[in-house]
Amino acid sequence: MRPAWVEPAASNQPQRYGPRGGTAHEDVFGTERTRSAEEVPRRFSEAVRAECEEICGRYPQRRAALLPLLRVAEREFGCVDLGAMRLVAEVVDVSPAHVWGVFSFYTHYRRPGTGRHLVQVCRTLPCELRGARAVWERLRSRLGVGDGETTPDGRCTLKRVECLGSCGTAPVVQVDDDYHEGLTPEAVDRLLAGVLGA
Amino acid sequence: MAYEPVLTRFFGGFEAQDLDHALAHGVYEGARKALAMDPAQVIETVKASGLRGRGGAGFPCGAKWGFIPKTDRPRYLLVNADESEPGTFKDRALIERDPHTLLEGTIVAAHAIGCETAYIYIRGEFAYGARVLERAIQQARARGLLGEGIFGQRGRRLEVHVHRGAGAYICGEETGLISSLEGDRGYPKLKPPFPAVEGAWRCPTIVNNVETLCNVPWVFTRGVAWYRSMGTEKSPGPKVYGLSGHVNRPGLYEGPLGLPLKELIYSDEFGGGVPGGRALKAAIPGGVSMPVLTPAEVERCRMDFESPREFDSLLGTAGVICMDETVCMVDALWNILRFFHHESCGQCTPCREGTGWIEKLVSRIEGGEGAEGDLDTLLAVAEGMCGRTICVLADAAAWPVYKGFVKKYRPEFEDHVRERRCTVRGRGA
Numbered sequence: 256m257r258p259a260w261v262e263p264a265a266s267n268q269p270q271r272y273g274p275r276g277g278t279a280h281e282d283v284f285g286t287e288r289t290r291s292a293e294e295v296p297r298r299f300s301e302a303v304r305a306e307c308e309e310i311c312g313r314y315p316q317r318r319a320a321l322l323p324l325l326r327v328a329e330r331e332f333g334c335v336d337l338g339a340m341r342l343v344a345e346v347v348d349v350s351p352a353h354v355w356g357v358f359s360f361y362t363h364y365r366r367p368g369t370g371r372h373l374v375q376v377c378r379t380l381p382c383e384l385r386g387a388r389a390v391w392e393r394l395r396s397r398l399g400v401g402d403g404e405t406t407p408d409g410r411c412t413l414k415r416v417e418c419l420g421s422c423g424t425a426p427v428v429q430v431d432d433d434y435h436e437g438l439t440p441e442a443v444d445r446l447l448a449g450v451l452g453a
Numbered sequence: 454m455a456y457e458p459v460l461t462r463f464f465g466g467f468e469a470q471d472l473d474h475a476l477a478h479g480v481y482e483g484a485r486k487a488l489a490m491d492p493a494q495v496i497e498t499v500k501a502s503g504l505r506g507r508g509g510a511g512f513p514c515g516a517k518w519g520f521i522p523k524t525d526r527p528r529y530l531l532v533n534a535d536e537s538e539p540g541t542f543k544d545r546a547l548i549e550r551d552p553h554t555l556l557e558g559t560i561v562a563a564h565a566i567g568c569e570t571a572y573i574y575i576r577g578e579f580a581y582g583a584r585v586l587e588r589a590i591q592q593a594r595a596r597g598l599l600g601e602g603i604f605g606q607r608g609r610r611l612e613v614h615v616h617r618g619a620g621a622y623i624c625g626e627e628t629g630l631i632s633s634l635e636g637d638r639g640y641p642k643l644k645p646p647f648p649a650v651e652g653a654w655r656c657p658t659i660v661n662n663v664e665t666l667c668n669v670p671w672v673f674t675r676g677v678a679w680y681r682s683m684g685t686e687k688s689p690g691p692k693v694y695g696l697s698g699h700v701n702r703p704g705l706y707e708g709p710l711g712l713p714l715k716e717l718i719y720s721d722e723f724g725g726g727v728p729g730g731r732a733l734k735a736a737i738p739g740g741v742s743m744p745v746l747t748p749a750e751v752e753r754c755r756m757d758f759e760s761p762r763e764f765d766s767l768l769g770t771a772g773v774i775c776m777d778e779t780v781c782m783v784d785a786l787w788n789i790l791r792f793f794h795h796e797s798c799g800q801c802t803p804c805r806e807g808t809g810w811i812e813k814l815v816s817r818i819e820g821g822e823g824a825e826g827d828l829d830t831l832l833a834v835a836e837g838m839c840g841r842t843i844c845v846l847a848d849a850a851a852w853p854v855y856k857g858f859v860k861k862y863r864p865e866f867e868d869h870v871r872e873r874r875c876t877v878r879g880r881g882a
């Protein structure tokens with residue numbers, strides 16, 4: 256069974272326009288469409304609560320701690336889900352709707368259903384000029400999934416992203432927090448063997 | 454004349470992350486000198502140096518600090534480390550390899566504008582950079598360089614916090630950055646009021662780029678005359694140049710502002726030319742928002758804030774992207790427009806709809822389905838997007854179309870429409 260609240264499978268993704276495919280906000284809409292999924296109640300431990308208070312104290316207003324606390328939730332629960340958003344709303348004292356509105360603006364938080372490793376492949380011009388397409392093709396064929404999809408064993412989610420700020424060592428792939436630079440299809444094979452144990 | 458690198462002097466390794474190493478090499482000396490001066494004097498010194506912002510717009514740094522009104526409300530300094538303009542990758546290196554110089558510049562700026570809390574807004578992807586900065590801040594605090602009573606001066610304090618973004622290009626725009634810092638969607642706001650008057654939490658706020666602040670200490674350690682000895686009259690000082698795309702040696706290079714672009718791309722000291730002996734077809738001078746230059750223009754362009762204007766372009770972030778003869782200009786433009794469509798925040802109709810519209814048109818032309826008249830529509834839409842929106846992202850998306858690619862490579866676009874296919878080989882390797 257597909258985990259609850261994942262990006263929709265390719266087949267029911269919005270029709271992409273143009274022969275080259277399109278862009279855009281399917282990521283967020285996809286999440287929204289499936290957000291009626293069951294909500295898991297979330298709680299922070301005492302220690303994490305204290306950490307949250309410390310973070311709130313850095314700003315003149317608590318709500319400014321929203322983005323950093325979503326990071327804390329991501330670290331604690333492995334992703335930012337509805338329960339996490341409700342919890343963060345309570346901590347920074349805003350409505351859950353506000354948290355949802357803010358969260359859905361940003362692409363970098365881990366959505367529920369993301370695999371254990373998140374592989375983000377840069378597709379912007381400087382990377383494409385130096386072979387990002389071949390790197391993407393290799394990753395896609397080795398993992399057997401497309402953009403925004405997760406391998407059936409839940410090990411890995413593959414995602415195409417815009418410039419990662421490392422164009423001088425293009426093409427670049429970010430696996431979780433780490434950058435892998437100057438990649439070739441062969442280097443992708445080594446990367447998959449080493450980092451992902453695939 | 455041999456150029457002595459200053460901004461990139463620690464780029465060989467990661468030793469300078471360590472405070473002891475940094476101190477041994479004179480980091481924080483500039484701050485010590487600046488803190489001995491009064492704020493107005495610091496601002497005057499920076500004005501005299503002619504330092505211009507390195508975040509893309511080239512706004513004079515001292516003048517910006519001087520806009521801070523005299524009130525007793527808190528003031529804030531925001532360090533813009535959102536670096537997401539494609540082709541730009543200097544700030545990440547400065548943060549990872551020389552975090553203490555950034556903190557030093559932050560201390561000087563905070564002193565100049567009278568601020569006690571600074572935030573470094575770093576893009577979410579730079580998780581390592583955020584850790585490096587947090588450690589550097591802890592080390593500096595432990596030595597009394599940050600926190601309460603900095604540099605042994607009682608009653609003077611400065612807290613610096615790292616604030617991680619979460620993947621949105623628009624948060625690099627200064628008012629978008631402020632919205633994001635306040636815990637909202639990264640929506641830019643109309644100016645005026647300018648952030649210097651009414652910024653974060655409606656208090657006076659200065660937003661500075663990482664590289665700008667890394668320049669600041671040098672004005673104090675080496676002095677204004679030294680600083681002005683580099684670059685041009687209007688664009689003085691050192692600059693970190695980025696080279697990406699089709700060059701033999703991509704990467705970061707430091708040189709004075711005003712370096713000939715040709716030298717940057719071809720000289721063995723820098724880019725070393727185009728791989729495989731192929732010819733250069735186009736070069737973008739400073740991040741994808743800036744209109745592209747033809748090889749003839751590359752011959753004449755210098756990398757300062759004035760020269761690229763002659764070719765209807767701008768220096769931007771000085772992240773040069775080179776494209777060789779195998780690159781299809783339609784395809785390259787489509788890639789750029791997809792980026793902007795993806796990153797438009799959606800507040801303004803000309804931008805939200807326009808970025809999508811021009812992307813679709815170029816996608817269609819590239820795919821061989823372009824119709825007669827598409828090019829004129831494309832130009833009309835692009836020009837219609839400019840100057841009608843809250844921030845300049847709309848302009849940044851439109852410039853590459855009507856000032857750059859379509860204007861300078863129009864026959865290639867026409868060929869695509871006429872032949873109903875790509876008439877150049879596909880992009881890159």
Ligand SMILES: Cc1cc2nc3c(=O)[nH]c(=O)nc-3n(C[C@H](O)[C@H](O)[C@H](O)COP(=O)(O)O)c2cc1C
Nearest residue numbers: 506507508533535536537625626627661662665846
């Ligand atoms: C769409 C957009 C994106 C921007 N992105 C960045 C960025 O990532 N980093 C940056 O330093 N400045 C960025 N800027 C420029 C900032 O708005 C601002 O001018 C700059 O941070 C000021 O710093 P400086 O005066 O030190 O250059 C961006 C501007 C726009 C319009």
Ligand code: SF4
Nearest residue numbers: 798800801804842844
């Ligand atoms: S111009 Fe575009 S990015 Fe800027 S505020 Fe308007 S919609 Fe948002």
Ligand code: FES
Nearest residue numbers: 377382419421422
């Ligand atoms: S284009 Fe890929 S890192 Fe900048």
